[in-house]
Amino acid sequence: MGQINLPNNSKVTKGKYFKDKTGSKNLRKINVYRWDPSIGKNPRIDTYEVDMDNCPSKVLDILNKIKNEIDPTLTYRRSCAHGVCGSCAMNIGGKNGLACTTPHSQINGDIDIYPLPHLKVKKDLIGDLDGLYKQYQSIEPWLKSNSKSETKEIIQSKKDRAKLDGAYECIMCACCSTSCPSYWWNGDKYLGPAVLLQAYRWIVDSRDEERTARLKKVADELKLYRCHTILNCTSACPKGLNPAKAIAEIKKMLATANI
């Protein structure tokens, strides 16, 4: 069981208040988590008054507006702005999602923006995902087909290809893994929904020849069975995928496969 309270150096304090300078009547308060490694103080929540009359529809547009017009020191990851790259994953209004695909009209009242939960913060809204990428590497997410020719195409039936639907679309934004309480408390051992969904994607791939070895690898109390179907992952996924179901499928395979 992990620590429920935040450590002392992570307790959030009240920060600066940026009053609106445009004179707009349609204002919205945006509370943003800020932490600057060069200052070394506790993280704080800065509040920005943003003119919503001149702001496009998504949460990322608000952040861009703040960065461009109010406070250029605000730091966050973003790239494609179309929900494909997964860079702008963050906690918006208490729920993980991509800032670029989350409409701000969906959220009532002030908008709270935090980095993805239970990560080491690098700066402001940027969390350290190194651990997750290492776990991703550990499941060896590539095709293993040793007996077949490397130059010849491996043919897959439409039915087998359909098994990958709902798994291959994952963009590894980490919204699901960082929403999972089990991953918060056991993130060092439990693989988490994102990585397990990818593990599943390679286990069910008909072209892969190391299915049994892959299954054996994840068959571990901590790596796999820390999933208690809390379903934060599925409700957080910005691509509408279902990691919880994939994990249940892996558990089912292990229960029936006699490995």
Added chain:
Amino acid sequence: MENKTPLSPHIQIYKWHISSLVSISHRITGIINIIVITFVCLLASLLVFGENNYEFMNLFLSSLIGKFFILGITWSFSFQILSEIRHLIMDLGYGFNLKVTKISGLIVIIGSIVLTVVFYLIGKNIF
């Protein structure tokens, strides 16, 4: 430097929804049930030591705290059973659709209260 890096807020800020509530309640009621079973066993073994103990138990169980205790146990067991059935169905790979999980979660919450009332009425010999 490494130690100074803060941990981003997690359970403090994350929004609750029905599935996460049912999941945490499942754990809590599970712990309560284990304690309660131990307690009931202790009470039962008390009976072995004579009539006076029976009087004492009767007094306890008919007091307000005792009644609350019994109702609490009934709810806790009802919740645990319904939630366990939900988990079993999920273990078979069904009911992972977000809408379905919401409905099944609601069934567990409302069902546990209904079951508690039903057991209470049975106890009162109303049926």
